[in-house]
Amino acid sequence: MPEPNGHGAPGGGTAGAGDGDGHRFASLTMVPRAATRSAAKDLKSDQEVRWCPGCGDYAILAAFQAFLPELEVPRENIVVISGIGCSSRLPYYVDSYGMHSIHGRAPAIATGLAASRPDLSVWVITGDGDALSIGGNHLIHALRRNVNIKILLFNNRIYGLTKGQYSPTSERGKVTKSTPFGSLDHPFNPVSLALGADASFVARTIDSDRRHLTSVLRAAADHQGAAFIEIYQNCPIFNDDAFAPLKEAGATAERLIKLEHGEPVRFAGGSKGLRFGRHGQLEAVEVTAAEEDTLITHDAHRADPSYAFALSRLDTADFRHTPVGVFRQVEQPSYDQLMAEQIDAARSRSGPGDLAALLAGNDTWEVS
Amino acid sequence: MTKQVQKLDHVIIRFAGDSGDGMQLAGDRFTQETAVFGNDLSTMPNFPAEIRAPAGTLAGVSSFQLQFADHDILTPGDAPDVLIAMNPAALKSNLKDLPPGRDLIVNTDEFTKRNLTKVGYEGSPLEDDSLEPYNVHAVPITSMTVKALEEYDITRKDAERAKNMFALGMMSWLYDRPAEGTLSFLKAKFAGKPEIMAANVAAFQAGWNFGETTEAFSVRYEVKPAPLAPGTYRNISGNTALAYGLVAASQLAGLPLFLGSYPITPASDILHELAKHKRFGVRTFQAEDEIAAVGSALGASFGGSLAVTSTSGPGMLLKAETVGLAVSVELPLIVCDIQRAGPSTGMPTKTEQADLLQAMFGRNGESPVPVIAPASPADCFNAAIEAARIAVKYRTPVILLSDGYLANGSEPWRIPDTASLPDLSQEFAFAEPAGPDNDGDAGEFEPFRRDPVTLARPWAVPGTPGLEHRIGGIEKADITGTISYDPDNHDRMVRLRQAKIDGIAADLAPVEVDDPDGAARLLVLGWGSTFGSIGAAVRRARKAGHSVAQAHLRHLNPFPPNLADVLRRYDQVLVPEINLGQLALVLRGRFLVDVISYNQVRGLPFRAAELASVIEDVIRHA
Numbered sequence: 001m002p003e004p005n006g007h008g009a010p011g012g013g014t015a016g017a018g019d020g021d022g023h024r025f026a027s028l029t030m031v032p033r034a035a036t037r038s039a040a041k042d043l044k045s046d047q048e049v050r051w052c053p054g055c056g057d058y059a060i061l062a063a064f065q066a067f068l069p070e071l072e073v074p075r076e077n078i079v080v081i082s083g084i085g086c087s088s089r090l091p092y093y094v095d096s097y098g099m100h101s102i103h104g105r106a107p108a109i110a111t112g113l114a115a116s117r118p119d120l121s122v123w124v125i126t127g128d129g130d131a132l133s134i135g136g137n138h139l140i141h142a143l144r145r146n147v148n149i150k151i152l153l154f155n156n157r158i159y160g161l162t163k164g165q166y167s168p169t170s171e172r173g174k175v176t177k178s179t180p181f182g183s184l185d186h187p188f189n190p191v192s193l194a195l196g197a198d199a200s201f202v203a204r205t206i207d208s209d210r211r212h213l214t215s216v217l218r219a220a221a222d223h224q225g226a227a228f229i230e231i232y233q234n235c236p237i238f239n240d241d242a243f244a245p246l247k248e249a250g251a252t253a254e255r256l257i258k259l260e261h262g263e264p265v266r267f268a269g270g271s272k273g274l275r276f277g278r279h280g281q282l283e284a285v286e287v288t289a290a291e292e293d294t295l296i297t298h299d300a301h302r303a304d305p306s307y308a309f310a311l312s313r314l315d316t317a318d319f320r321h322t323p324v325g326v327f328r329q330v331e332q333p334s335y336d337q338l339m340a341e342q343i344d345a346a347r348s349r350s351g352p353g354d355l356a357a358l359l360a361g362n363d364t365w366e367v368s
Numbered sequence: 369m370t371k372q373v374q375k376l377d378h379v380i381i382r383f384a385g386d387s388g389d390g391m392q393l394a395g396d397r398f399t400q401e402t403a404v405f406g407n408d409l410s411t412m413p414n415f416p417a418e419i420r421a422p423a424g425t426l427a428g429v430s431s432f433q434l435q436f437a438d439h440d441i442l443t444p445g446d447a448p449d450v451l452i453a454m455n456p457a458a459l460k461s462n463l464k465d466l467p468p469g470r471d472l473i474v475n476t477d478e479f480t481k482r483n484l485t486k487v488g489y490e491g492s493p494l495e496d497d498s499l500e501p502y503n504v505h506a507v508p509i510t511s512m513t514v515k516a517l518e519e520y521d522i523t524r525k526d527a528e529r530a531k532n533m534f535a536l537g538m539m540s541w542l543y544d545r546p547a548e549g550t551l552s553f554l555k556a557k558f559a560g561k562p563e564i565m566a567a568n569v570a571a572f573q574a575g576w577n578f579g580e581t582t583e584a585f586s587v588r589y590e591v592k593p594a595p596l597a598p599g600t601y602r603n604i605s606g607n608t609a610l611a612y613g614l615v616a617a618s619q620l621a622g623l624p625l626f627l628g629s630y631p632i633t634p635a636s637d638i639l640h641e642l643a644k645h646k647r648f649g650v651r652t653f654q655a656e657d658e659i660a661a662v663g664s665a666l667g668a669s670f671g672g673s674l675a676v677t678s679t680s681g682p683g684m685l686l687k688a689e690t691v692g693l694a695v696s697v698e699l700p701l702i703v704c705d706i707q708r709a710g711p712s713t714g715m716p717t718k719t720e721q722a723d724l725l726q727a728m729f730g731r732n733g734e735s736p737v738p739v740i741a742p743a744s745p746a747d748c749f750n751a752a753i754e755a756a757r758i759a760v761k762y763r764t765p766v767i768l769l770s771d772g773y774l775a776n777g778s779e780p781w782r783i784p785d786t787a788s789l790p791d792l793s794q795e796f797a798f799a800e801p802a803g804p805d806n807d808g809d810a811g812e813f814e815p816f817r818r819d820p821v822t823l824a825r826p827w828a829v830p831g832t833p834g835l836e837h838r839i840g841g842i843e844k845a846d847i848t849g850t851i852s853y854d855p856d857n858h859d860r861m862v863r864l865r866q867a868k869i870d871g872i873a874a875d876l877a878p879v880e881v882d883d884p885d886g887a888a889r890l891l892v893l894g895w896g897s898t899f900g901s902i903g904a905a906v907r908r909a910r911k912a913g914h915s916v917a918q919a920h921l922r923h924l925n926p927f928p929p930n931l932a933d934v935l936r937r938y939d940q941v942l943v944p945e946i947n948l949g950q951l952a953l954v955l956r957g958r959f960l961v962d963v964i965s966y967n968q969v970r971g972l973p974f975r976a977a978e979l980a981s982v983i984e985d986v987i988r989h990a
Contacts, residue, residue, distance in 0.1 A: 045838070047850065076833045081667070084841075092838050092851065097830035099670060100840030101663075102693050108660035112667030112675070113830075116626050116651055120671070120830050138663070141656035339651055346646035353648030355619050356786045359612055360602065363549060364783065365404045367596045 025071060025221040027148055030118035034074045040066040043075060045095040056207035056233035057087055060154065063210050065094065067217045073121050080123045081110045083130035086161050087154035087233070090125040104135025107142035110149045111335070118336045121221075124151040129159050132168040132188050143199035146225040148334040150217075153190055153230050154207075158239035171317045176238075191312040191327055194228040195305045201227035202308065203326045207234060208247055212258070212324065219326050225334040245319040257314070259325030261300040267321075274314075282310045284321055300329045371580075371588045378437035379543065379591055380445035383535070384462045385454030385475075387420055387430045390532035395432025397536055397553060401545035403603035403780055406593030407436035410900065412444035412973070413776045417633065417716040424483045429461045438592040442900035442907075444777065446975040452535055454478060454509070457487045468501035473538075475531070477510035505584045509534055509575075516574035520567045530571035537575025543589050547576065599782040606745035606774035607634070609781065610704060611641035613752025615648050618674045620753065621760055621792035625650045626668035626675045628661040630683060633716040634772040635706035638678040658686035662703065666690055669699045670839075672798060672829035674756060678704040681723045682713065684730065691765050692731040695865065697839040698816075698825045700759035700766075700796075702752070703737075707771040709971045718971025719773035721896050722947035727767040728925055728954070734862045736869040738762070739924040741769040743899035746781035748774060751922070753790065761795040762872060763824040769924070771946075773973050774897045799826035802834020813837055815849040823868035825849075873926040881934055883917035884910070890987055891938035893963070895921040895951055898944055898974060905979030912980075914987050924951070927958070935961045942966060942986050944979055 024033070043065045051057045068078060078096035082088035084103035091098030101109050106124045114122045124142075131139045131153050142149065158176070159165040165178040169190065173182040194202045201223040205216040213231065220227035232243045246256055257267045257274075265274045266287065273295035277283045285291060302308070308328040314321040381398070385391040392413055402409050412433045421428030435445035450471040453459035455478035466472060479492050493499050494506060513534040517527040533554070540547055551569055558565035579585055604612075618625035625648065629639040643652040651668070655661035662677040669675035679687060684705050694701045707723045709715035727739045738758050742751035748770055755766045802813060815837040816825050828835040837849060845852035846860055881891065894902045899920050906918045919934060921927070935941055935955065941963040943952045949965035956963060966982050968974060 047838075074833060076836055077831050079670075079830045091840075096836050097670075098838040098840075099667075099697070100838065100842065101666075102689055102841060105659060105663045105690065108655065108663030109667035109670075111655075111660070112626060112628055112653065112664030112669075112673075113671045114667075115653060115664070116624065116668040116673045117671040117830065137656055138660050141660065343646045343649055343651070350647060353615070353619075353645060355616055355648075358615060358645070358648075359783050359786070360600065363400055363404060364600050364602045365406060366600055367406065367593075367782075368598050 026224040027150070027221055027227075028071060028073060028121060029224065031073050031077050031121050032119060034072050037072055038069045038075055040069060043068050043095055045093050047092045049093050050089065051086060052237050054234075054236035055086070056156065056235070057090070057154065059207045059210065060152070060213065060231055060233060061090055061093055063213045064090075064152075064217065067214050068094075070218065071121060071221060077119060078121050078123070079113060080125060081106045081113070082125040083127075083135055084161070085127040085130045085159075086235075087125055087127040088130060104130055104133070105138060106130070107135065107138040107147075107149070107151065111142055111145070111147045114147050114149050115336045115339055118148065118340060122149045124149050126151060126153050128153065128155045128157060128167045128169040128190070132190060132193070136168075140193070140197040143194055143197040143226050143228060145335045146200050146332050148225055148336050150220045150227045151229065153228070154233040155190060155230050156233045156235035156239055157187075157242050158235050160235050160238055164238035189312055189315060190230045191315070192309060194230075195309045195312060195328060198305065199228045199328070200225045200330050200332045201326070202328045203228070204230045204232070204324045206232045206243065206246060206324060216326065219329065223329055224337070225332055243319070246322055255319050255322055257321055257323040259298045259300070259311070259323050259327065261298055261326065261329075264295060264297045276310075280306070280310060282314055284314075300326045302328075303330055372586065373590050374587045375590050375592070377439060377591070378435060378441065379450065379589065380433065380435045380448045381450045381452070381539065382431055382433040382448035382462060382465070383452045384429060384431040384458035385452075385532070386423055386457065387416060387418070387428045388423060389430070389454045390529070391430050391432050391454065394532040394536040395434060397550045398539060398545065399434055399778060400549050400553070400603055401540060401547065402434070402436045403601070404549055405546055406596070407438065407591055408440045408594035408596060408780060409434060409436040409603070409778075410441055410444045411778045412773065414972075415717055424455055424457055424478075424486045426457050426461050426487055429457050431458070431462060436591060438594050440594060440596070442903040443973065443976055446977050452539065454531070454535070456483045456489055456493075459493065460487045460489065466502060470502060471505065472499065472502040473505045473507060475509035475535075476506045477508045507538070507578070507582075507584060512574065512578065513571050516570055517567045520563055520570065522563050522567050526564060527567065530568050533568045533571040534575035534578075537572035538579045539575075540572075541576045541579030541588070542585060543591065547572070596780065597782060601780045601782055603778050604746055604749075604781040605637075605776060605778040606742065606748040606770055607637035607706070607776070608641055609746050609748035610742075610752050610768075610770060611638050613749040614642065614674075614676055614702070614756070615645055615650065616749070616786070616789060617753045617756035617792060618648065618650070620789055621674055621756060621795070623672065623674040623760070626665060626673040627652045627678065628655050628664035628668070628675070629653070629678045630655050630658045630661045632658070632680045632683050634708055634775045635678045635680050635683075635704065637775065638704060638706070658683040659690065662687040662690040662701075666694055666699060666701055669694075669701050670830070672827070674702075674760065675700065676702040676704065678706065680706050680708045680716070681710045681726070684723060684726055688731050691737060691767075692733065692735050693841045694765040695731070695735045695737060696841050696844075698763045698865075700763055700827070702755045702759050702766055702768060704768045704770065706775045707769060709969070715971045717772060719771045719897065719973065720946050720969060720971065721769070721771060721898070722950065722969065723769060724895075724924060724947065724950040725953070727769055734866060736866050737925065738764060738766045738869055738872055739769060740766065740922055741896035741924060742774060743896065743920055743922065745774050745777050745779050749781070749784075753792070754922070757790065757792055757795055758872060760792060761824065761875075762822055762868060763827055764869065769896055771897050796824075796827060799828040799832065799835055801832050814847050815839065816844055817847045818864070818868075823864060823871060870926050873929045876923050876926070876928045878930040879919050879921060879928040879934055881917050881919045882906075885915055888915040888917035889939040889990065890915075890942060890983070891917045891919060891934070891940070892942045892944065892983060893919050893921065893935075894944055895924055898946065901974035901976050901979055902944055904976035905974070905983055908976060908980035909983040909987070912984065914984060916983055916987070921951075924954075932959050935959050935963075940964060940986060940990055942983065944974060944982070946973070
């Protein structure tokens with residue numbers, strides 16, 4: 001098993017492969033290293049990108065393509081697998097290996113690929129309908145198994161490709177074509193869901209903040225096992241400005257809580273912090289000298305996910321407080337590693353398989 | 369006491385008891401002893417889906433039937449010559465199958481008032497004249513077992529549980545079976561529990577000795593070994609043979625084996641078996657559901673594994689969407705459907721052949737998939753290798769239709785010389801990396817440029833430089849593989865995918881017709897697990913003086929190239945199926961031949977005698 005990565009803080013943006021000290025991203029220990037570092041343009045396919053003008057997907061694609069060369073992996077060892085939906089068209093635009101598969105099933109298909117090919121860097125592109133509705137089962141199981149795949153969930157809180165029905169992350173009461181009197185469903189909080197599935201890496205970022213988005217991609221690549229990244233993504237056609245409260249110049253500082261491992265959690269220009277309330281919940285408070293000791297410092301590496309879960313519950317429909325960054329990153333053996341270890345152990349115990357011996361078994365008789 | 373020895377050419381034995389009575393184990397061991405002795409044999413386990421139905425009830429009866437002979441046989445037999453009934457429920461539910469004059473061994477200890485009432489007997493059949501037609505051997509099996517184990521430091525419950533070994537010992541004596549295998553089996557099975565081991569061995573020996581000394585059995589039987597072809601043999605069940613075939617195919621192709629599966633009766637044993645063979649580099653993945661099972665396999669296939677998923681009918685429904693994707697992206701995939709009685713949950717432990725049309729047509733759009741079926745338990749080995757050959761050579765999903773009868777039934781298998789198995793590595797090649805002149809600039813690799821002969825597209829696995837490409841379920845442009853909504857392109861791609869599958873026919877062995885005197889005007893045509901019953905029925909009809917031809921289909925899609933000729937050569941074609949006429953429907957549609965469909969859907973294989981009379985009826989009314 002590879003050494004746990006002790007270098008760089010997740011979300012801190014210091015763990016790049018290109019930082020000159022020979023560090024490799026933790027998820028790539030079995031992946032060959034590229035002889036030369038490719039450029040973002042090398043990862044662009046010849047296909048015309050066909051999202052609506054102004055779609056948040058463009059910004060995510062650009063950040064993703066610009067980031068991939070940092071992996072220093074030959075592009076033929078990168079595989080992007082998606083389900084169905086607007087976001088799931090992304091693999092067509094990345095000049096590596098890719099599969100645009102079936103609605104909701106990308107984590108399952110990626111699991112088979114990653115479990116059998118640890119020499120690949122496998123990325124899953126999905127949306128809120130794809131991952132949380134039709135594919136909810138595959139998502140939680142891929143996370144609990146800790147398969148070495150990086151899941152980018154584009155959350156626009158709406159069904160885009162089918163033209164505007166409410167999604168499992170739409171706020172209750174959402175008026176859409178399929179819910180003219182308002183939706184009745186209580187929405188999922190994707191970060192809470194992933195933490196509930198014991199995901200070993202859980203993060204959130206926003207399409208409009210490229211620097212932050214890239215830092216989260218970097219942290220995910222530096223995680224051995226399943227990484228879950230929720231990306232708030234704007235759909236300008238069917239759910240425009242869904243995340244506007246997080247993008248307004250003045251309001252952002254008050255609402256957005258940027259998590260940095262090992263740093264005190266501060267927002268509103270440093271004037272506010274978080275502390276635990278009486279029932280284990282987190283609450284925002286003014287930072288005062290007297291209270292400083294009770295305020296929390298972000299620790300993404302806690303084995304117990306309760307704190308990360310409490311962080312995820314700060315996010316409310318009105319975006320009063322929305323943490324972004326890496327909620328949780330804990331070291332656990334990944335599924336493909338464990339699977340390979342079982343094979344290695346069986347072979348070192350009793351040698352490689354002998355077909356003739358297998359077919360014969362223990363109870364034979366001769367007819368002459 | 370020296371007993372009279374009576375020579376027999378075949379015997380059909382049925383062990384029947386409560387689900388907790390260990391009848392399957394007794395049957396398995398008796399089978400193994402019989403195999404080692406050198407008889408030809410065929411078995412049929414029959415058990416409820418409930419793990420432990422309430423004890424002593426009709427719903428909880430579990431049975432194991434075995435035919436063995438001094439000549440080659442094809443089925444586990446229609447009706448038992450000997451029935452061992454371990455309780456009133458087993459007697460009640462199995463007696464109707466026992467012809468008058470045959471042996472009935474009854475465990476009298478279980479015929480208590482309570483047990484009798486449970487299954488609706490007003491009085492004990494042992495005490496009235498209802499069993500008069502049979503040759504009854506009343507044996508207090510439970511109490512004799514307990515008495516024999518008095519010396520051992522085990523609970524009464526454990527002592528009672530060893531009664532199946534007493535029964536096995538008694539039967540092993542009666543038919544002169546070699547006991548060494550069972551004794552060493554018990555030693556290995558209970559290696560960690562020496563008292564239980566010793567008790568089971570003692571129970572077996574007590575049963576053997578009882579047979580030898582009791583006056584309940586005046587005759588001991590002898591069934592000589594069968595003159596099988598020379599070689600090394602073992603006994604094998606269909607699911608084990610299928611799993612071995614997959615391991616062999618992986619070795620023969622030089623591809624790592626990946627199985628994505630979700631537990632389902634009667635397919636789970638394939639997952640269990642393959643999970644053992646890590647030394648062969650086999651990766652088994654127990655998925656969260658049937659969809660993820662096949663999805664993971666498709667992902668592994670994209671990565672260059674020999675990828676398999678195993679399931680039964682209800683799982684096939686859930687996998688249909690992914691099989692459709694595999695058709696569209698043209699990647700190898702082996703889908704093993706171990707059919708069971710349906711629709712819906714149906715009867716999970718009972719056999720049926722009713723998934724043929726689902727396999728052929730159960731997807732949206734024009735979605736052709738090769739379909740093949742094994743004919744016997746041991747033949748599952750060959751069928752698995754053939755499924756792999758077609759999958760890798762033509763880059764297509766292949767559906768293998770086994771069923772519950774083949775899966776759990778067993779027969780002697782002449783172990784093949786591994787050097788004689790086909791070299792699958794010659795059937796395909798991964799696409800080569802782009803050369804220095806073709807550095808893989810966007811658009812240069814053509815993932816849907818087909819081999820001119822097989823029409824297979826390149827299998828370009830991730831990690832190969834210069835072949836980066838994207839595939840998916842959206843229609844692709846011919847040759848380049850980019851997304852295309854062009855009407856003419858779609859028409860071309862639909863026809864190309866169909867032509868690829870149809871073209872496999874040229875690569876198949878012609879169907880062989882068994883028509884010994886060449887005078888037959890009736891052909892009996894079957895597929896899958898009915899091979900044994902049809903073969904036995906045809907033998908009977910021939911013995912009765914009729915000319916009958918028999919042919920059996922391994923390939924259901926495409927059909928072998930000579931099938932049209934074969935069908936037209938006969939005045940009549942009889943198609944027996946354990947469904948309501950699914951192959952018959954396809955044959956009529958494809959060949960305009962008005963085949964006669966004979967159908968039963970009882971969850972059991974055909975009885976050879978019944979089929980023989982159907983054959984004779986057809987000939988008589990021709």
